[in-house]
Amino acid sequence: MMSKVLLTGNEAVARGAYEAGVKVLSAYPGTPSTEIPENMAKYDEIYAEWAPNEKVAMEVAIGAAVGGVRSMVTMKHVGVNVAADPLFTSSYTGINGGLVIVSADDPGMHSSQDEQDNRYYARFAKIPMIEPADSQECLDFVKEAYEISEKFDTPVFMRMTTRVCHSQSLVEVHDRKEQELKPYVKDASKYVVMPAVARKRHAVVEQRLLELQKFSEETSLNRVEMNSKEVGIIVSGVLYQYVKEALPEASILKLGFSWPLPRKKIEAFAASVKDLYVVEELDPLIEQEVKSWGIAISGKEHFPRCGEVFTEMIRQEIAGDCLQCKEESAAVGRPPVLCPGCPHRGIFYVLSKLKVNVTGDIGCYSLGATPPLNAMDIIICMGASIGLAHGMEKARGKEFSKHTVAVIGDSTFMHSGITGIINAVYNQSNITVVIMDNRITAMTGHQDNPTTGFNAKGEPAPIVDIEGICRACGVKRVQVVDPADIEATMKAVKEELVAEEPSVIITRRPCILLDKKQMKPAFYINKEKCTGCGMCMKSGCPCIGKDENGKAEINDSTCVGCGLCMQLCPFGAIEKGE
Amino acid sequence: MVKNILIVGVGGQGTILASRILSQVALSTGQDVKVSEIHGMSQRGGSVVTQVRFGDKVYSPIIEPGTADMIMAFEKLEALRWLHWLKEDGQIIVNDQKMNPMPVVTGVAKYPDDVLEQIRSKCKNVLIFDALHAARDCGSDKAANVVLLGALSKYMNIDRETWITVITKLVPQKFLQVNLDAFAAGEALTEK
Numbered sequence: 001m002m003s004k005v006l007l008t009g010n011e012a013v014a015r016g017a018y019e020a021g022v023k024v025l026s027a028y029p030g031t032p033s034t035e036i037p038e039n040m041a042k043y044d045e046i047y048a049e050w051a052p053n054e055k056v057a058m059e060v061a062i063g064a065a066v067g068g069v070r071s072m073v074t075m076k077h078v079g080v081n082v083a084a085d086p087l088f089t090s091s092y093t094g095i096n097g098g099l100v101i102v103s104a105d106d107p108g109m110h111s112s113q114d115e116q117d118n119r120y121y122a123r124f125a126k127i128p129m130i131e132p133a134d135s136q137e138c139l140d141f142v143k144e145a146y147e148i149s150e151k152f153d154t155p156v157f158m159r160m161t162t163r164v165c166h167s168q169s170l171v172e173v174h175d176r177k178e179q180e181l182k183p184y185v186k187d188a189s190k191y192v193v194m195p196a197v198a199r200k201r202h203a204v205v206e207q208r209l210l211e212l213q214k215f216s217e218e219t220s221l222n223r224v225e226m227n228s229k230e231v232g233i234i235v236s237g238v239l240y241q242y243v244k245e246a247l248p249e250a251s252i253l254k255l256g257f258s259w260p261l262p263r264k265k266i267e268a269f270a271a272s273v274k275d276l277y278v279v280e281e282l283d284p285l286i287e288q289e290v291k292s293w294g295i296a297i298s299g300k301e302h303f304p305r306c307g308e309v310f311t312e313m314i315r316q317e318i319a320g321d322c323l324q325c326k327e328e329s330a331a332v333g334r335p336p337v338l339c340p341g342c343p344h345r346g347i348f349y350v351l352s353k354l355k356v357n358v359t360g361d362i363g364c365y366s367l368g369a370t371p372p373l374n375a376m377d378i379i380i381c382m383g384a385s386i387g388l389a390h391g392m393e394k395a396r397g398k399e400f401s402k403h404t405v406a407v408i409g410d411s412t413f414m415h416s417g418i419t420g421i422i423n424a425v426y427n428q429s430n431i432t433v434v435i436m437d438n439r440i441t442a443m444t445g446h447q448d449n450p451t452t453g454f455n456a457k458g459e460p461a462p463i464v465d466i467e468g469i470c471r472a473c474g475v476k477r478v479q480v481v482d483p484a485d486i487e488a489t490m491k492a493v494k495e496e497l498v499a500e501e502p503s504v505i506i507t508r509r510p511c512i513l514l515d516k517k518q519m520k521p522a523f524y525i526n527k528e529k530c531t532g533c534g535m536c537m538k539s540g541c542p543c544i545g546k547d548e549n550g551k552a553e554i555n556d557s558t559c560v561g562c563g564l565c566m567q568l569c570p571f572g573a574i575e576k577g578e
Numbered sequence: 579m580v581k582n583i584l585i586v587g588v589g590g591q592g593t594i595l596a597s598r599i600l601s602q603v604a605l606s607t608g609q610d611v612k613v614s615e616i617h618g619m620s621q622r623g624g625s626v627v628t629q630v631r632f633g634d635k636v637y638s639p640i641i642e643p644g645t646a647d648m649i650m651a652f653e654k655l656e657a658l659r660w661l662h663w664l665k666e667d668g669q670i671i672v673n674d675q676k677m678n679p680m681p682v683v684t685g686v687a688k689y690p691d692d693v694l695e696q697i698r699s700k701c702k703n704v705l706i707f708d709a710l711h712a713a714r715d716c717g718s719d720k721a722a723n724v725v726l727l728g729a730l731s732k733y734m735n736i737d738r739e740t741w742i743t744v745i746t747k748l749v750p751q752k753f754l755q756v757n758l759d760a761f762a763a764g765e766a767l768t769e770k
Contacts, residue, residue: 006601006602006605006611006613031617032617034617035617110616111616111617134612134639162616163614163639163640166614166615166616166617167612167613167614167639167640168601168611168612168613168614168639169610169611169612169613169636169639170605170610170611238638238639241637241638241639242637242638242640244637244638245637245638245642310640310642311638311640311642312642312643315642323642323643323644323645324644324666325643325644325645325662325663325665326644326661326662326664326700327662328662329658329659329661329662329696329700331655331656331658331659331690332655332679332681332682332687332688332689332690333625333679333681333687334588334623334624334625334655334656334659334679334680335624335679335680335681336589336622336623336624337622337623337624337680338622338623339590339622339623364622367622370680371680371681371684371686372680372683372684445617537683537684540680540683540684542623542677542678542680542683544683545678545682545683555677557710557719558590558677
């Protein structure tokens with residue numbers, strides 16, 4: 001089979017993994033990486049699973065690789081922080097079947113809490129890194145990565161960025177090439193990293209880096225496109241496309257295998273051009289290393305350390321050429337909001353009304369922090385809400401806990417909330433934890449998780465019981481409430497806040513986009529009863545506004561009839577639609 | 579020559595299907611195509627944009643400000659927000675629909691009264707119509723995206739047949755007629 005199709009970078013990685021004969025995939029969803037595992041799960045030849053978090057996913061992938069097959073693990077950039085422990089050691093043990101780790105970074109933070117530069121991880125863990133620049137390269141580089149992995153007995157780090165993950169371009173696809181199952185050989189001197197073994201393995205890792213450096217000089221993944229000798233650009237990833245667009249005359253050293261750097265190739269390239277630049281997003285990693293060799297190169301004096309680099313910046317900074325465009329219009333911002341009918345809105349309305357302190361977590365419900373709800377004081381990372389609330393109690397006393405709630409989603413609870421609960425019980429906290437169970441991993445686009453009853457392939461799976469886990473950890477006060485019922489939710493929160501022990505409230509209702517049967521005809525305002533008091537607008541529903549007379553109005557094309565506003569109206573002015 | 583088209587709107591308005599149809603249509607011309615969109619947080623009722631580029635050879639998937647040949651806006655404030663992406667003689671198609679962003683709902687900001695006037699004063703080639711109303715007349719609010727595509731198609735040099743083939747392929751059978759009607763309605767709106 002040979003045909004060209006339009007694929008996102010993520011779809012192309014999945015296709016590349018399929019063609020490379022990958023057998024096992026484990027992943028935790030995270031924008032912008034999520035569509036890689038979703039698409040891999042569609043292939044019958046690949047075992048694909050959702051792991052509860054990235055650390056487990058990494059361990060599964062290492063196990064599969066050592067077990068003799070080609071395996072893959074995918075995650076967003078911050079997921080690598082979670083997976084770092086097994087990642088670093090797998091560099092020491094090496095692999096058996098190939099192992100590729102895909103990290104999807106998010107310069108510009110389109111959907112993330114930081115914009116850490118994961119190119120550091122390749123250097124830190126001492127493993128090679130490849131960076132594709134479009135979807136065709138995503139597919140080709142994955143296959144190349146498995147060859148490198150097996151040749152050098154190392155995990156390979158494939159770094160993507162949002163623009164590569166979510167941009168579509170034409171890709172030539174081929175058939176799958178099955179890989180033979182490699183023998184499983186017990187070898188404690190390689191895989192059992194007790195100090196005596198690890199010391200020897202560290203030396204192996206250092207030697208491997210020297211060999212990889214040699215490979216970096218030779219591989220066609222690092223190529224020179226010689227053009228004008230006036231300007232030379234070193235670049236990797238999607239920035240290569242921007243450079244081609246902005247500087248058609250420039251000579252380019254394109255780094256597809258971007259660490260270890262090809263020093264000799266860079267020195268020769270530097271010597272062949274008058275002005276040498278490196279275009280890189282976020283941190284000046286290439287720049288610093290090249291400068292350390294005594295080569296004159298410009299980079300960060302032209303390009304920002306924060307956010308993305310764009311074509312127009314390259315055009316302006318290097319060609320001195322500024323495109324003419326209209327002045328930007330002042331348009332009020334449109335931040336994301338909880339969807340109409342979102343089950344999280346009920347609990348956030350309650351928390352907002354009670355004016356409690358809220359430690360938050362990562363998911364759609366992070367949007368509870370935005371006006372008018374303003375119902376979140378802090379967000380750190382996946383699973384942090386529970387530890388944060390416990391820490392605050394230890395800092396400020398149990399009375400503070402009576403005005404503090406930790407909120408966490410079902411999937412985030414599975415990811416890394418459980419250990420927080422264990423800590424709270426063990427260390428005698430009085431914290432109140434709200435687990436907002438919307439029956440799905442919603443933010444990333446509805447992936448199943450251990451609590452939903454389905455696996456990554458959509459097949460029925462055992463349900464991990466959230467209440468049971470909390471009780472087993474020692475939480476005696478566990479209650480379940482429907483967040484669409486404001487009165488019941490309010491009662492539950494008030495009860496648990498004052499309890500002199502840790503307690504858990506599970507607010508359970510499916511994501512409105514998951515179970516569309518919940519969608520009802522739009523509600524409407526009885527204008528005779530409406531006084532224009534604005535109470536109905538306190539929940540932050542995007543469907544409610546005010547008409548020219550200052551009375552409430554409901555947008556009938558977006559309202560899904562959840563009925564929350566009806567519970568808030570003191571005048572009975574909101575009525576069910578038909 | 580690379581053609582640059584920006585599709586802007588509010589998360590949940592159906593911009594994704596519109597961009598899928600447009601990119602498949604572009605693809606069927608046998609040219610190089612790149613499409614870029616952002617998934618995730620921004621989709622939750624926030625401002626969304628899809629960039630479609632096609633031509634002999636396309637490098638960047640991202641359109642530079644001031645270089646869009648066309649902007650198709652699903653909501654008028656979003657049209658205003660992305661206006662400076664349009665090139666001097668570019669065409670903008672605006673759905674005359676108002677969706678209040680949260681700062682307007684909460685009262686900290688005002689939805690400008692003169693959005694359409696601002697757009698008209700800053701662009702030479704402007705087409706404004708109520709796509710939601712036109713879609714409703716065809717039988718479904720959800721077909722507003724295809725009404726807009728119908729109008730867009732009139733400014734592109736691609737056979738009508740190609741559009742119809744792609745729509746037929748991408749739209750579920752039971753909504754096909756509504757969408758074909760919506761497409762025709764959009765085409766007709768360019769002649770008023």
